Amino acid sequence: MTIDERLSRVPTFSQFYGTDELYDHAKRVAEANPDICSLTYVGQSKNGEKIPMVRVGNGPTSILLFASPHPNEPIGAMMAYFLLDELVACPEMRGGRTWNIIPCVDPDGTRRNEGWFKGPYTLKNYARHFYRPKGDDQVEWTFPVEYKTFKFDKPIPETKALMKAIDMTRPAVMYSLHNSGFGGAYYYISRPLEAAYPDFHRLPTERGLSLSLGEPESPYCKELYPAVYATNFASDAYDYFEKFGTGDPASYMFGGGSSRDYAETVSKPFTLIAEVPYFKTARIADTSLVGKKRGTVVLDGLERSRTLLSFAKKIVDDTLALLTEEPVLRDASASFIGQMLNRMEGEKAWAMSKEIMEQEATVAQEAHALYITPFYQGIIISMYRRALKAQLAKEYNPVIEEAYKTLDSKIDAMMDDIGKALDYGIVAIRDLVQIQYGALLAVLNGLGL
Structure with a gap:
């Protein structure tokens, strides 16, 4: 199948699913397909909730996807929900690959956002029910790291679970399923991949979502192509603060290293983040x-x-x-x-x-x-x-x-x-899932995997 043929299989979603729905679905898929799926728990949350990971297939190329690394970002959880079903239904998607999917890596934080998951999808309602952990409580940004005067060595339980998943799977491709809130689409990848850029651009624009061509998310982001940036290391932030801040650059840092910082020490995977928003503007x-x-x-x-x-x-x-x-x-x-x-x-x-x-x-x-x-x-x-x-x-x-x-x-x-x-306008959940799924397929095609 072509990328577009695969995207046509994404169903319509009327709302975002909460933690219980995501975890129950993962368990059902694994239990119903024991010949190709297995479920393991890689750790637990601060509140003691077990964090599941479903493995599908047994090919030599390991792919790791984890949803909700920031709990106010559920688009990737919907993509992971769909992908679990799709991998069971499509043997060719499993060929040569082992898929490892964490349906929600921050269950505690996700529950604090569920007040807006079912709508109405407005700026005011989103703000009223929004939650994002402070820096040293974020799954994505509490990996151990040491650089110049900056040192962080206190990963939270959810980050420890993700570290275990990275150690277990040693991914060749790692997809941290973030998303943005407002604006347009943009991407982070760990190294240039020109073959994927045309799809990165057409996937959102064909669905009425503009590319984000304003300022980058952080001033130190390195642009590889319009709306495509190099995935940052913690050291990139430090170097920026060293150049433009005053005093010790470590004083401006929050949290620790990212999943890429850690994965680089394990298997050096190709990393992908597809930032797509709930709310769009052509400007x-x-x-x-x-x-x-x-x-x-x-x-x-x-x-x-x-x-x-x-x-x-x-x-x-x-x-x-x-x-x-x-x-x-x-x-x-x-x-x-x-x-x-x-x-x-x-x-x-x-x-x-x-x-x-x-x-x-x-x-x-x-x-x-x-x-x-x-x-x-x-x-x-x-x-x-x-x-x-x-x-x-x-x-x-x-x-x-x-x-x-x-x-x-x-x-x-x-x-x-x-x-x-x-x-502003609202982006359909199906469109958002298609963009994130299509970006993954474009990367796999570009890497020949």
């Missing part, structure tokens, strides 16, 4: 010029972000000691707010560098700086809103009530403004 692919310098646009965005984050930090400073409910939400939001403010001077220095300041800015870059980045900051701040609400549900406190009302109004108005400015 993120508009490369027409806006009549401003890129550095000026970035600085305008930084000032907007500084105002927002400083507003949020004032609320955190005034109420943090009063919050006893939902400490996970409270601490994650407070931690991110502080880190983002701490990094701003380095981002300002980068924006004012000659290379950036002299470039002409595009519509896509302006949309990213003025709206996409504040969107991501807004959903981080919204976790603190959830913590305030939980505290009010336990006991009345006028200080908490005022803080909640202020933050609630601010975030809802902000999401309305961003939505109107970017004229």
Whole structure:
């Protein structure tokens, strides 16, 4: 079958599945097909929930996929759900390959996001139920690593489970199933693979999703091709902070190494990440010029972000000691707010560098700086809103009530403004699964696997 023929087999999904549905399905598939499937538990979560991995086939090429490395990113879990069924139904997909699939590597965090999984799919509802762990609680970013003055050696239980899976499978291809929230499609790969680029571009655009041609997710991302970047190591972040920050670069780091950092020491796999969003805007692919310098646009965005984050930090400073409910939400939001403010001077220095300041800015870059980045900051701040609400549900406190009302109004108005400015739309779950699945098939074809 061609890639498109395989993509046509992806069913329509009306909602994202929660942890129970993902784990129950994995168990059913493995138990119903013992001749080609086996289920093992690679570890457990902080709350003691076992993390399953299903192995399908027994070929020489090992492929590892793990879903929900960030628990607010369930698109890959839907792809893994479909792929388990597809591998059973299609013997040719198993030929020469051993597939290893973790349907959800962060069950605890995923459960904290399930409030938005069934919709409505709006910016405000997503923000209201959003959860993302703080840096040293993230599965993807707590692998052991040591580089110059930076050392991290405290992997969380879920990361230990993923380390075990990498050690067991020694993958030739590793697919960390992340996704973005708002904007367009972009990719990370561990090394150039020109044969896959045409598919990387056509898969989203044929489904009405623009490529993300604005600013990269991080200033130190290396672009291999438009909307295709080299997968970062922790050392890349350190080197950037060393160049543009002040003091010890390690002070700007959060968490530890990534799955690629660790896998590189085990089997040096080809790694893939396909970042596709729930919410789309055509402006993120508009490369027409806006009549401003890129550095000026970035600085305008930084000032907007500084105002927002400083507003949020004032609320955190005034109420943090009063919050006893939902400490996970409270601490994650407070931690991110502080880190983002701490990094701003380095981002300002980068924006004012000659290379950036002299470039002409595009519509896509302006949309990213003025709206996409504040969107991501807004959903981080919204976790603190959830913590305030939980505290009010336990006991009345006028200080908490005022803080909640202020933050609630601010975030809802902000999401309305961003939505109107970017004229956003919703991407069908089937389209998102097809893009992530198609990207994997393009990589396997490009590698001759």
